[in-house]
Each structure stands twice: as structure tokens, then as C-alpha cells.
Amino acid sequence: MHKHLPFHRIQKWGGKYFEKTSLKALGFRLQLGHPADGRCLLPERAHNDSFVVIDADGIHEIALDYCGCAQSIPKVTQLLRARLFPSTNTYPQTAATFRVLETFQMLSFTSKISGFEFYRALSQRTDNTGTETPPERYHAFMHMAREWRHVHLLKRFAHGHSSSGARGTQEGECAVVCPACPMPGVNLPENWKLHPQSDQWLYSLFIGIDANFQLKRMNVSDDHRDPGLNHGYAYLVEDSKYQAYLRQFGETMQDEKSSCHNHDAIKSANIRGGRGTAASGLGTVECSRHDMKRPTSVGDLQKGERYVNMDYFFLSSLRWNTLSRIVISYDIACQWSKKLVQRCSVYPDNPISNSQELDLLFVVPKFHLPAHVAICQIDYSFNLLPWVGRTDGEAPERGWSAANAVASSTSEMGPGNRRDTLDDMFGDYNWRKIMVIGVYFLRKAEEAMTARQEHVDAFIEFDVALPEESAVEWTKMCLAWEADQTKPNPFESKSKVLSDTEVRLQLAQDDQEDLAKDRVTSHFDITPGFFIYQGLEIEAQQQRLTLETAELGAHSTALQRAKVLERSNALRRRIEAWIQVQHFYVPGVALIRARLEANGGGKPVAVQDIDLFLPSQTHETVTYSLLFLRLEWQLRYAHAHTVLNDLRGQLLMRSMMYKSKERHSRGQRQQTRSTKLLGNVSAKINNTAERYRHIRTALVSLATPLVEVSWERELCVLQDSDLLGLTSLDDDGPEGRKKLKWIWTVQGTGANADASGADALRVEWCKARARAHRWQEECLLLQEEMRRVIATFKFQARWWHRIAQDSEQEALTSQQTIASLVELELKAGEIVREGKVAYAYRQAAIRKQIWRYCEDMWKGVSERLRAMEGINAQVLVEHRPVVPDVVSNTT
Known part of the structure; x- marks a missing residue:
């Protein structure tokens, strides 16, 4: 048996227990070049009669004989025929079994084990x-x-x-490409450029750009001592060309100053990776919809995330691009894109400078967008820009999360070894994406069809509540902006409402002017504006403490009571300090407070019940200057708008929860949970409404002495009947009598309240329309991508089948032309050719199996994605001329 299992670990009975031994000690010799039971006439012993084999069971010293017959094959070939991979081509003394190499490669992909740890385990x-x-x-x-x-x-x-072998390999040829991305000549229709202009967006290329500063490389070895085996064959760029490019442009191309927030990517542009670091990280360009690395699109960063490095990866990724529309997501796209064309004009020949037909759309990934200034959040939003579907642009971040696990092992590698290892890792990452591509698209399609119905229905419901002329005008604005982003942006609000923090800034600036003009008559440390601001903050904290105390209940825990008591004590100390300042500014309040304490007999008062005697409460009995009344008015007015904004958000949340409960909640458990969640939101709505009523009461009190009259048309009395959602989803009244409540038309000040209310409605309507559009685009895009996946694997299957047939033809030709060769050499050549043919047919069968698996799983899904089931398109068309814009595939 051990003739066929030469690397088994052997034990023998020593009389009392089993002792370790080896086949070599028992006299076994492994004969290469012949069958295991064959005899070699001239066996040739391995060097020093000791050969080391690394196997998954351990590390073995064996006795090995090569075949030395006259017609024997080379020693390295003999080892490979025995499934032993030699350590060198000349006089090898060590080999690893195919099994252990396969095991290590798979473990390095899945568990990210390092070679050192794996060998130590062996x-x-x-x-x-x-x-x-x-x-x-x-x-x-x-x-x-x-x-x-x-x-x-x-x-x-x-x-x-x-025939050219490894030397004929071109850059990027050995990358596992994304089968869903558009590739002319592979998965696009032959006449795709002749399709209607309205369909051309379906053939857009979506790419994402990002950098990773965890995948550093220490300054270990160099390219002379550790050259790479992959010369740009897969995902990492060819290093010699990249280094030549950096020497030419690395110092001359300077990054411009940012006009947006100071993002980490910009701050780190000139930061090196640390002491002893040769590479500060990696930059990448990859498919942003399907999270797959692109060929020749990854490379080292030397000094942070400089534009010159990221430009090279971007242009290298587009080397073979023949598509006209490219959607590019980058967390600093608002800055990087500004002078991209100008920088490309300086670089050598590249796709940007050589093509005048490219349509580049720059966007910021959804998770990163909130960190940008307001104008960037509108101009670079995946949610608002047309023809992008529901892409989020965060694919590079997901790819980095998988790659970061190998950061510790690759950081100490030489440059060539690191590039080869990362190429292998990224190839496995892409292939694992292909393994689950059927399930991935099915899940995305089901989600998109459900969400499309939901958001188009929501838009319809919003739309029918508005005047027809408004919807038509806003549609024209949207269409104009989508065609040309230099036109007025319909998502940008023109009205301006001061928040309480902006009012506070304005008050601080007024105090600064007073100081400059020597008009200082206030407290040495706290100005009148800050004094009133603190008073209103304390009042809000008292209201929150009242709610927290009421929520404790009889069964509250000791920890819950302790937290409320701690907040109560902290608030009491703050109130006492504030009262001292109040007595400085308004001594009359001290007399009122002393009289109340005397009448109360000195009984302690709960913190939330302490009277603050703000100007709105006591200006009729205590002499407050008009300055304090004006300051409180300004802050209360801003607070009223802030609270109304909070109230609108809570009402929208409740409306959506009602709709979700109606559609999806089934069974007692889900119904109970939904009811509890709705109860929590309703409680928040009631609390917010009470805050607004309290603020409005204060404004009424202050309006008379300040002679404010126009504000009541804007900040109306809030009735319980006004607490309805924007689309009246929770209104039980007759359908013909439903109308938008006043809280949804308020966002301005004074005389321009009506205009600003319409402005706010326009923004909300445009966002609802954009949501409906994006989900419809997602459905159409998914349908096209699923078609491309099947077309790609059909193309690859045909490609491998053609290679198999060419190899078969080569074998026939060889048999006819090399009859003069000796029989053994001819047989060896036939064995290799048979292996080539079998391997090619097997690869073709794998692609065929994948496409048929996807076809069976997606049966009927493409038709449902393309259709408009359940959206009631006919009603929309009859109702408004804007509707074809929502539901049509061509506008």
C-alpha cells in the first residue's frame, strides 16, 4: 500500500507503545519515471541520497531515485509527473506536493494565513x-x-x-474580469451604438476610486533582489512603467487646495506611511456596481493619496475602454475632477486626452457624501443624478475590508513577492464574486422590484396632492438640470432660515461690535445674548428631564434611576450658576424668587419645576430691557422652525411605518412589535408638538412689546389635526377633502413665507421623483447586467472551446510531421497535448455550467424587471404630463 502512499507517517510497535519511524528507515525508496510497481534498469539516486518533501501531513525526508534510462525524461519533469513541485530546476533537493501547495493557497485566501504560520504548523x-x-x-x-x-x-x-507562452502575456490579460460590466465585442449587442440615445446610459461603465493606508509595505528588499513574476499581468500596474511615470510627474504635478471640507484623503496627500516605509498604501480603481478589481488598476502609494498616483491608476484602468459614458465615484471627486482634463493633457497619450466623445460623470459615494459641504451633497449625489440607478459607490471599501486581513503579512514582503501575492488575492476575490453572482443578482432584482413599486406609488400619492401647474413647472426644471448640470438645480433650496446656532453666531458678532465701540455694560464674562441662549437651553433640559422622570415607572432599575438623578444634579448646579447671572442683569427677579421661597416654607423644589423667569414669562411684572426681549424673540423664532423641521421628519417616519406595517406585518408577534414602534414614534411627535406650542406661547408674549405682527401667518397655532404626514397617509378623512397641512408649507420668514414654503415643497417633490427614477433605473440596469453576465460566460465558453479544438488540430498535425521522433518523446508530447485539450474543454464546461445555472435561477426575472407591473402607469399618464418621465424607459 505504501508504494502508492509514499508520504504517510509511519509508527511501529516497540513493545510497550507505538514509536515514530519513517518509510525511509524501513528501506522504502520512491522511484520516479516508472509506475509504482515498475522496475528501473538504471535508477539514479537523489543528491546525498536525501530528499525533503513538504506535504500536508508534515515534512518528510525520503529516499528518492530518478530514472536514468537512456530514454528518460528530465528530472524536473519526473518530479512534476509524480505531483511534486521542485524548489529549483537544477539538482532539486526539496519539493512540495501539489496537495500542500493547493491547501496553502486556499487557506491564504480564506483564513488569510501567512506562509510562515503555515510552515510552522507543518x-x-x-x-x-x-x-x-x-x-x-x-x-x-x-x-x-x-x-x-x-x-x-x-x-x-x-x-x-x-505558442508564445508566459513571455507573450500582455498587461491585464490574467485578470478575472467582471462579467456584468459592459465589454464591447464580448457582452454588448453588435449594434449597441446604434440603439436609441435614450438607451445608451445602459452601457455606462461604473468605476470607483479609493486608497487604503493599511496595506503598507516596509522598506524591505528591493526589485533587484526580489523581482516580481507578474509584470502587470493581472491587477497591479506594471512597476517599471509606473516608476518612470512618477519620476517624470511625481514632483511637478501639485495637488490644488480644497474648496470642500478638509477630508482625510486630502489631508493625507503629503503624509508618508511612517518611518521605514516604502509604500504608504494602495490605490485602486474597480467596478463600483459589482465590487470587482479591474485589470491594471491597483498600485502603491508613496506619499499619501496624491492626485498624480490616482490619475495613473484611473488612466491605466481605462486603457482598453471603448465606452463613451463613464460614471466615476471617488470620495473626493468634487476636488479631484476639477482639473483632471488639464492634468491629462500633460500626461502621455491617455484615454481622456485622446477622446473627445467621453461623457464623464463624477459622483461621491453615498456614505462619504454627508461629510461634504451642502453644494457637493447636491451636485455629486448618486440619489439625485440621473442614469445611475441605485449605485452607492462604496464597492472599494468592501474590497478593502477583505484585503486588510493580509496587511500584516504583506507589509514585510519584498516588492515583487508582495505584488504577486496581492494579484493572487485579488483574483480569488473576483472569482468568489462570480461564484455567488446568480444569488447576488436575484436578491438585488427582488429588492429593486419591491422598492420600485413602493417609491413610485409614494411619488404618485405626493404628486396628486399638488397643483398641476406646479408639477409641470418642477418637471421642466428637473429635465433641464438632468440634461445640463449648469442649469438651476431643482434640489437646491433658495430660502434661508436661520437656525439657533446661526442666531447665536449673529448675537456673538453683535457683541463683538459692541466691544469694538466700547459699549460694554454687561456681565464681565457672559453677554446678554449668551445669557438668554443658556436660559433657553436650561428650559429645554428641564423639559427632557420631566419626560425621563415620567418614563422611570415603578419597575425601573437602580441604574436607570441613578442616571436620571445624576442628570438632575448636574442641571441643578447649572441653574444655580445661571441664576446668579440673571440676578446681576435683572435684580427684580431676585425679589420675586425670594418671595416665592418664603411663601413655600422653604420646601425643596424639583429641578424640572424651578422657575427661570425668562423675559417671555415675566416682562409684564419685571422690567426687562427691550434688548433681552429682542434676544429671546430671535432665538425662540429660530427654535420654532427647528422644532417644526423635527416634527416634519417624525411625521414622515410615522407615515412610512404605517405603510410598512400594512404591507409586511403578519402575525401577532409582528403586529405587536409594529404597534410598539409606532407608539414610540407617536410619543415623540406629541412631545415635539408640545415643545412647539410652548415656544409659540412665548412668542405671543413677546410679540406685543416688540410690535411683531406678521409672524402669526407663518407660525400658526398647532392643532392635533395638523399632525399628519406629507402625503396624508395617516389621515382617515374623506379622500376628496384631504389637503396639505400648514406645517408642510412653512420654511420662510415674514412676507416670503409662501414662496419659501413652495420652495420646500418643490425640493421634497423633486426628491420623491428622483427616488422613483433611481429605482426604475436600477430595475432596467439590473436587467441589462443580467443579460451581460450570461453573454460573457457564453463568450468565454466559446473561447475555451475554440482553444480546445485548436489544440486537437495541433495534435493531429504534430503526429503527421514528427514521425522521426523516438517513441517515448512522441508519447510524452501526446500526453501534454491531451492535457491541454482536456483542460480547455473543462474550462468551457465550467462557463457553460455557470450560464445555465444563472439562466435557471433568473427565469422570468428579466421580464419582470423590464415590465411596469403594479405601478398603474395608465392612471399616471392620464393624470399628469410628467408621468411618462417617471415610468418610461426612454425619457
Whole structure:
């Protein structure tokens, strides 16, 4: 049996227990070049009669004989035929089994184990006592593993079938490409450029750009001592060209100053990776819809996230692009895109400078967008820009999360080894995406169809509540802006409402002017404006403490009571300090407070019940100057708008929850949970409404002495009947009598309240329309991508099938032309050719299996994605001329 299992670990009975031994000690010799039961006439012993084999069971020293017959094949070939990968081509003394190399490669993909840890585990499995340490072959094993990765990379892309072999490999040829991305000549219709202009957006290329500063490389070794085996064959750019580019443009191309927030990507542009670091991280350009690395689009960063580096990866990624529309997402797209064309005009020949037909759309990933200034959040939003579907642009971040696990092991590698390892890792990452592509698109499609129905219905309901002339005008604005982003942006609000923080800033600026003019008559530390601001903050904290105390209940825990008591004590100290300032400014309040304390007999008062005697409460009995009344008015007025904004958000949330409960909640458990959640939101709405009523009462009190009259048309009395959602989803009244409540038309001040209310409605209507559009676009885009996936695998299957047939034809030709060769050499050549043919047919079968698997899983889904089921399109068309804009595939 051990003739066929030469690397088994052997034990023998020593009389009292089993002792470790080896096949070599028992006299076994492994004969290469012949069948296991065959005889070799001239066996040739391995060097020093000791050969080390690294296997998944451990590290073995064996006795090995090569075949020395006259017609024997080379020693390296003999090892490979025995499924042993030699450490060198000349006089090898070490080899690794195919099994252990496959195991290590798979573990490095899944568990991200390092080569050192894997070899140490093999060593300890061989001997865990320290008394019979196996031969040290760690460096030889790492060389074999690296060559194994490289040979398999070339084999998977048919370079074993090519007459030019590895030397004929072109840049990017060995990358696993995204099958859903558009590739002319592979998965696009032959006449796709002749399709209607309204359909051309379906053939857009979506790419995402990002950098990662965890994947550093320490200053270990260099390219002379550790050259790479992959010269830009897969995902990392070809290093010699990249370094030449950096030497030419690295110092001359300076990054411009940011006009947006100071993002980390901009701040780190001139930051090096740290002491002893050769590369501060990696930059990448990848498919932003399907999260797959693109060919020749990854490279090292030397000094932060400089534009010159990211430009190279971007242009390298587009080297073979023939598409006209490219959607580019980057977390600093608002800055990087400004002078991109200008920078490209300086670089060597590139796709941007050479093409006048490119339509570049720059966007910021959804998660990163809130960190930008307000204007960027409108101009670079995936949610608002047309023809992008529901892309989020965050694919590079998901890719980095998988790659960061190898950061510790790759950081200490030489430059060539690191590039080869990362290429292999990224190839596995892309292939794992392909393994689940059927389930991925099915899940995305089901989600998109449900959401499309939901958001189009929501838009219809919003739309029918508005005057027809408004909807028509706003539609024209949207269409004009979508065609040309220089036109007025319909999502940008023109009205301006001061928040309480802006009012506070304005008050501080007024105090600064008083100081400059020596008009200082106030407290030495706290100005009148800040004094009133603090008083209103304390009042709000008292109201929150009242709610928290009421929520404790009889069964509250000791921790809950302790937290409320701690907040109560802190608030009491703050009130006492504030009262001292109040008595300085308004001594009359001290007399009122002393009289109340005397009448109360000195009984303690709860913190939330302490009277603050603000100007709105006591200006009729205590002499407050008009300055204090004006200050409180300004702050209360801003607070009223802030609270109304909060109230609108809570009402929208409740409306959506009602709708979700009606559609999805089934069974007692879900109904109970939904009811509880709705109760919590309703409680928040009631509390916010009470805050508004309290603020309005204060404004009424202050309006008379300040002679304010126009504000009541804007900040109306809030009735319970006004607490309805924007689309009246929770209104039980007759359908014909429903109308928008006043709280949804308020966002201005004074005389322009009506105009600003309409402005706010326009923004909300445009956003609702954009949501309906994006989900409809997503459905159409998914349908096209699913078609492209099947077309890609059909193309690849045909490609491999053609290679198999060419190899078969080559075998027939060879048999006819090399009859003069000796029989053994002819047989060896036939074996290799048979292997090529079988491998090609197997690869073709794998692609065929994937496309049929996807076809079966997606049966009927494409038709549902393209259709408009359940959206009641006919009603829309009859109702408004804007509706074809929402539901049509061509506008």
C-alpha cells in the first residue's frame, strides 16, 4: 500500500507503545519515471541520497531515485509527473506536493494565513517535541508557493496553450474580469451604438476610486533582489512603467487646495506611511456596481493619496475602454475632477486626452457624501443624478475590508513577492464574486422590484396632492438640470432660515461690535445674548428631564434611576450658576424668587419645576430691557422652525411605518412589535408638538412689546389635526377633502413665507421623483447586467472551446510531421497535448455550467424587471404630463 502512499507517517510497535519511524528507515525508496510497481534498469539516486518533501501531513525526508534510462525524461519533469513541485530546476533537493501547495493557497485566501504560520504548523505537526526538528525549508517552500501561484495564473488564462507562452502575456490579460460590466465585442449587442440615445446610459461603465493606508509595505528588499513574476499581468500596474511615470510627474504635478471640507484623503496627500516605509498604501480603481478589481488598476502609494498616483491608476484602468459614458465615484471627486482634463493633457497619450466623445460623470459615494459641504451633497449625489440607478459607490471599501486581513503579512514582503501575492488575492476575490453572482443578482432584482413599486406609488400619492401647474413647472426644471448640470438645480433650496446656532453666531458678532465701540455694560464674562441662549437651553433640559422622570415607572432599575438623578444634579448646579447671572442683569427677579421661597416654607423644589423667569414669562411684572426681549424673540423664532423641521421628519417616519406595517406585518408577534414602534414614534411627535406650542406661547408674549405682527401667518397655532404626514397617509378623512397641512408649507420668514414654503415643497417633490427614477433605473440596469453576465460566460465558453479544438488540430498535425521522433518523446508530447485539450474543454464546461445555472435561477426575472407591473402607469399618464418621465424607459 505504501508504494502508492509514499508520504504517510509511519509508527511501529516497540513493545510497550507505538514509536515514530519513517518509510525511509524501513528501506522504502520512491522511484520516479516508472509506475509504482515498475522496475528501473538504471535508477539514479537523489543528491546525498536525501530528499525533503513538504506535504500536508508534515515534512518528510525520503529516499528518492530518478530514472536514468537512456530514454528518460528530465528530472524536473519526473518530479512534476509524480505531483511534486521542485524548489529549483537544477539538482532539486526539496519539493512540495501539489496537495500542500493547493491547501496553502486556499487557506491564504480564506483564513488569510501567512506562509510562515503555515510552515510552522507543518513543522510542529511533524515533530511537536523539539527533539527531532525537521529540516528547515521555509524559504524554499515560499519560493515554490510563489511559483505555484504564478504558473496557475498563466494556466487559467490559456497561456499554456499559447505558442508564445508566459513571455507573450500582455498587461491585464490574467485578470478575472467582471462579467456584468459592459465589454464591447464580448457582452454588448453588435449594434449597441446604434440603439436609441435614450438607451445608451445602459452601457455606462461604473468605476470607483479609493486608497487604503493599511496595506503598507516596509522598506524591505528591493526589485533587484526580489523581482516580481507578474509584470502587470493581472491587477497591479506594471512597476517599471509606473516608476518612470512618477519620476517624470511625481514632483511637478501639485495637488490644488480644497474648496470642500478638509477630508482625510486630502489631508493625507503629503503624509508618508511612517518611518521605514516604502509604500504608504494602495490605490485602486474597480467596478463600483459589482465590487470587482479591474485589470491594471491597483498600485502603491508613496506619499499619501496624491492626485498624480490616482490619475495613473484611473488612466491605466481605462486603457482598453471603448465606452463613451463613464460614471466615476471617488470620495473626493468634487476636488479631484476639477482639473483632471488639464492634468491629462500633460500626461502621455491617455484615454481622456485622446477622446473627445467621453461623457464623464463624477459622483461621491453615498456614505462619504454627508461629510461634504451642502453644494457637493447636491451636485455629486448618486440619489439625485440621473442614469445611475441605485449605485452607492462604496464597492472599494468592501474590497478593502477583505484585503486588510493580509496587511500584516504583506507589509514585510519584498516588492515583487508582495505584488504577486496581492494579484493572487485579488483574483480569488473576483472569482468568489462570480461564484455567488446568480444569488447576488436575484436578491438585488427582488429588492429593486419591491422598492420600485413602493417609491413610485409614494411619488404618485405626493404628486396628486399638488397643483398641476406646479408639477409641470418642477418637471421642466428637473429635465433641464438632468440634461445640463449648469442649469438651476431643482434640489437646491433658495430660502434661508436661520437656525439657533446661526442666531447665536449673529448675537456673538453683535457683541463683538459692541466691544469694538466700547459699549460694554454687561456681565464681565457672559453677554446678554449668551445669557438668554443658556436660559433657553436650561428650559429645554428641564423639559427632557420631566419626560425621563415620567418614563422611570415603578419597575425601573437602580441604574436607570441613578442616571436620571445624576442628570438632575448636574442641571441643578447649572441653574444655580445661571441664576446668579440673571440676578446681576435683572435684580427684580431676585425679589420675586425670594418671595416665592418664603411663601413655600422653604420646601425643596424639583429641578424640572424651578422657575427661570425668562423675559417671555415675566416682562409684564419685571422690567426687562427691550434688548433681552429682542434676544429671546430671535432665538425662540429660530427654535420654532427647528422644532417644526423635527416634527416634519417624525411625521414622515410615522407615515412610512404605517405603510410598512400594512404591507409586511403578519402575525401577532409582528403586529405587536409594529404597534410598539409606532407608539414610540407617536410619543415623540406629541412631545415635539408640545415643545412647539410652548415656544409659540412665548412668542405671543413677546410679540406685543416688540410690535411683531406678521409672524402669526407663518407660525400658526398647532392643532392635533395638523399632525399628519406629507402625503396624508395617516389621515382617515374623506379622500376628496384631504389637503396639505400648514406645517408642510412653512420654511420662510415674514412676507416670503409662501414662496419659501413652495420652495420646500418643490425640493421634497423633486426628491420623491428622483427616488422613483433611481429605482426604475436600477430595475432596467439590473436587467441589462443580467443579460451581460450570461453573454460573457457564453463568450468565454466559446473561447475555451475554440482553444480546445485548436489544440486537437495541433495534435493531429504534430503526429503527421514528427514521425522521426523516438517513441517515448512522441508519447510524452501526446500526453501534454491531451492535457491541454482536456483542460480547455473543462474550462468551457465550467462557463457553460455557470450560464445555465444563472439562466435557471433568473427565469422570468428579466421580464419582470423590464415590465411596469403594479405601478398603474395608465392612471399616471392620464393624470399628469410628467408621468411618462417617471415610468418610461426612454425619457
